[in-house]
Amino acid sequence: DTEKRTDLPLNLIGKRKKNYDPDGKKREEAQMGSSGVSWKLADHPKLPKGKTVAMVVLDGWGEAKPNEFNCIATAETPCMDSLKKGAPEKWRLVRAHGTAVGLPTEDDMGNSEVGHNALGAGRIFAQGEKLRTDLLIDVIMNSCVMIETSWSVIVHFSAKLVDLALASGKIFEGEGFNYIKESFANGTLHLIGLLSDGGVHSRLDQVQLLLKGVGERGVKRVRVHILTDGRDVLDGSSVGFVETLENDLAKLREKGIDAKIASGGGRMNVTMDRYENDWNVVKRGWDAQVLGEAPHKFTNALEAVKTLRAEPKANDQYLPPFVIVDENGKPVGPIVDGDAVVTFNFRADRMVMIAKSLEYENFDKFDRVRVPKIRYAGMLEYDGELKLPSHYLVSPPEIDRTSGEYLVKNGVRTFACSETVKFGHVTFFWNGNRSGYFNADLEEYVEIPSDSGITFNEQPKMKALQIAEKARDAILSRKFDQVRVNLPNGDMVGHTGDIEATVVACKAADEAVKIILDAIEQVGGIYVVTADHGNAEDMVKRDKSGKPLLKDGKIQILTSHTLEPVPIAIGGPGLIPGVRFRNDVPSGGLANVAATVINLHGFEAPSDYEPTLIEVADK
Ligand SMILES: O=C(O)[C@@H](CO)OP(=O)(O)O
Numbered sequence: 001d002t003e004k005r006t007d008l009p010l011n012l013i014g015k016r017k018k019n020y021d022p023d024g025k026k027r028e029e030a031q032m033g034s035s036g037v038s039w040k041l042a043d044h045p046k047l048p049k050g051k052t053v054a055m056v057v058l059d060g061w062g063e064a065k066p067n068e069f070n071c072i073a074t075a076e077t078p079c080m081d082s083l084k085k086g087a088p089e090k091w092r093l094v095r096a097h098g099t100a101v102g103l104p105t106e107d108d109m110g111n112s113e114v115g116h117n118a119l120g121a122g123r124i125f126a127q128g129e130k131l132r133t134d135l136l137i138d139v140i141m142n143s144c145v146m147i148e149t150s151w152s153v154i155v156h157f158s159a160k161l162v163d164l165a166l167a168s169g170k171i172f173e174g175e176g177f178n179y180i181k182e183s184f185a186n187g188t189l190h191l192i193g194l195l196s197d198g199g200v201h202s203r204l205d206q207v208q209l210l211l212k213g214v215g216e217r218g219v220k221r222v223r224v225h226i227l228t229d230g231r232d233v234l235d236g237s238s239v240g241f242v243e244t245l246e247n248d249l250a251k252l253r254e255k256g257i258d259a260k261i262a263s264g265g266g267r268m269n270v271t272m273d274r275y276e277n278d279w280n281v282v283k284r285g286w287d288a289q290v291l292g293e294a295p296h297k298f299t300n301a302l303e304a305v306k307t308l309r310a311e312p313k314a315n316d317q318y319l320p321p322f323v324i325v326d327e328n329g330k331p332v333g334p335i336v337d338g339d340a341v342v343t344f345n346f347r348a349d350r351m352v353m354i355a356k357s358l359e360y361e362n363f364d365k366f367d368r369v370r371v372p373k374i375r376y377a378g379m380l381e382y383d384g385e386l387k388l389p390s391h392y393l394v395s396p397p398e399i400d401r402t403s404g405e406y407l408v409k410n411g412v413r414t415f416a417c418s419e420t421v422k423f424g425h426v427t428f429f430w431n432g433n434r435s436g437y438f439n440a441d442l443e444e445y446v447e448i449p450s451d452s453g454i455t456f457n458e459q460p461k462m463k464a465l466q467i468a469e470k471a472r473d474a475i476l477s478r479k480f481d482q483v484r485v486n487l488p489n490g491d492m493v494g495h496t497g498d499i500e501a502t503v504v505a506c507k508a509a510d511e512a513v514k515i516i517l518d519a520i521e522q523v524g525g526i527y528v529v530t531a532d533h534g535n536a537e538d539m540v541k542r543d544k545s546g547k548p549l550l551k552d553g554k555i556q557i558l559t560s561h562t563l564e565p566v567p568i569a570i571g572g573p574g575l576i577p578g579v580r581f582r583n584d585v586p587s588g589g590l591a592n593v594a595a596t597v598i599n600l601h602g603f604e605a606p607s608d609y610e611p612t613l614i615e616v617a618d619k
Pocket residue numbers: 059110111112113200201231232350491
């Protein structure tokens with residue numbers, strides 16, 4: 001049984017504040033995103049309108065050489081294989097990591113947020129080296145968008161914005177910081193977030209700078225509530241991160257600041273659920289962080305992590321919640337009236353639920369028992385439409401004029417579907433981190449409830465079949481022009497590090513693609529099948545030369561995403577003869593897909609979008 005989301009705010013277009021205008025009119029002219037956007041898309045000279053387009057995103061499905069650690073190659077995937085082998089001019093690879101998706105360096109693996117942002121928005125957001133720091137810092141402090149048309153660069157990447165705000169010190173002058181600072185004299189500052197250098201949700205170096213900064217600005221008592229990673233970084237790396245953090249806290253203590261780790265737990269077990277899949281996860285965090293209650297108590301965080309990791313089958317992602325207690329067994333840092341709280345993750349999806357629990361007066365997702373009167377700020381604003389949280393240290397980027405908004409405004413009826421754990425990827429991230437519909441009359445977003453309380457290697461098929469059936473029905477209904485899905489299997493099961501289960505997952509995703517392609521065949525439509533980043537195609541940590549890296553004579557399983565490119569295939573009976581991939585965009589990436597899809601709907605893409613991947617050859 002599925003659920004149409006009814007709790008989404010509707011028609012929220014243009015509600016974001018845009019107040020950055022240092023150069024008056026000149027600046028205004030450069031701001032394409034503000035007033036005067038022309039939403040009308042020109043007709044494509046050759047491609048017809050009215051074809052049903054299926055847009056399939058295989059989450060965590062990269063392309064790599066076949067070997068025993070490549071679950072996609074190992075799995076039976078006849079449908080995806082046929083796309084690859086079928087028509088060479090209709091299958092190619094696109095870049096899905098590093099600067100191609102707006103990440104700072106080519107060593108940065110892709111992730112769902114930047115991947116779906118790029119797929120949906122058609123432009124690459126933020127290449128650090130091109131940014132003008134002076135403008136940027138104003139932007140950060142003035143909560144608005146900066147668009148430098150001459151560079152075709154839009155400031156977006158959240159981590160980069162946080163980096164710049166920390167480097168300039170401006171983070172400590174903004175509204176959010178001034179708000180929490182009020183509590184420094186008489187209260188405790190609590191920092192809650194993912195302790196990792198993975199760079200997907202948070203970064204340890206940012207936490208270190210934040211700690212140093214608050215130490216210089218009058219904080220008297222700090223408590224850090226850590227969430228261990230093992231998903232964007234190697235399992236077991238939590239130990240080193242805790243050591244690093246403890247060193248930094250010791251430096252604060254030398255300065256007379258009472259600074260300690262107060263609680264912890266694995267990210268998938270404590271706090272970092274998303275899209276309301278399982279509120280128990282957030283509750284476990286609340287109990288430890290706010291109430292100071294957890295099944296495990298330790299006097300020291302390093303010992304906590306080491307001891308809990310030593311349990312059979314334990315890993316960083318799923319460590320149980322623990323609290324740090326003093327010699328009398330009393331928790332060292334529950335959150336109480338008068339305290340300040342900062343959630344330091346910059347990525348939104350897994351912070352929205354905790355933000356709601358910390359901020360909402362009326363809240364019925366679990367019994368909070370005690371709701372302390374606190375000053376709470378997010379590292380970023382996590383949901384621009386919900387205005388959540390109401391205070392934040394760094395203004396989020398604005399990703400505007402996404403392909404979804406253009407298409408809806410040009411009458412394209414859209415259906416989007418995934419299961420809970422990826423539902424926001426094809427809606428919220430796809431639409432530029434915006435919740436809700438652009439036009440509820442033309443759009444329908446369907447969420448299939450995910451299993452909760454399990455790790456997905458236990459159910460590697462997940463809801464792929466159900467998602468495919470929903471998509472099939474939407475296609476066959478002919479009520480939609482675009483049917484967009486995310487198939488989570490390769491990614492969600494890949495993150496468990498369970499190779500056998502990931503092979504099953506990949507097969508299930510392939511079968512789902514087949515169902516959708518068959519439906520497209522029936523209605524004479526078009527399909528686009530691609531992915532958001534790699535994961536399941538490589539499950540082992542490798543050295544620079546590509547050989548599996550051994551530690552104590554053993555291979556190390558890679559639970560994270562990868563740097564691999566992803567496939568994109570187009571086809572279907574609705575594709576007019578001559579449509580093929582161009583060969584003059586060899587370094588094309590995910591951001592080129594939006595223009596491609598807009599073309600397949602019969603329109604020209606906006607001129608500042610990354611170029612389309614397709615052309616129509618004259619025969
Ligand atoms: O699970 C997540 O939060 C991330 C990894 O940290 O994966 P994805 O970007 O695919 O959502």
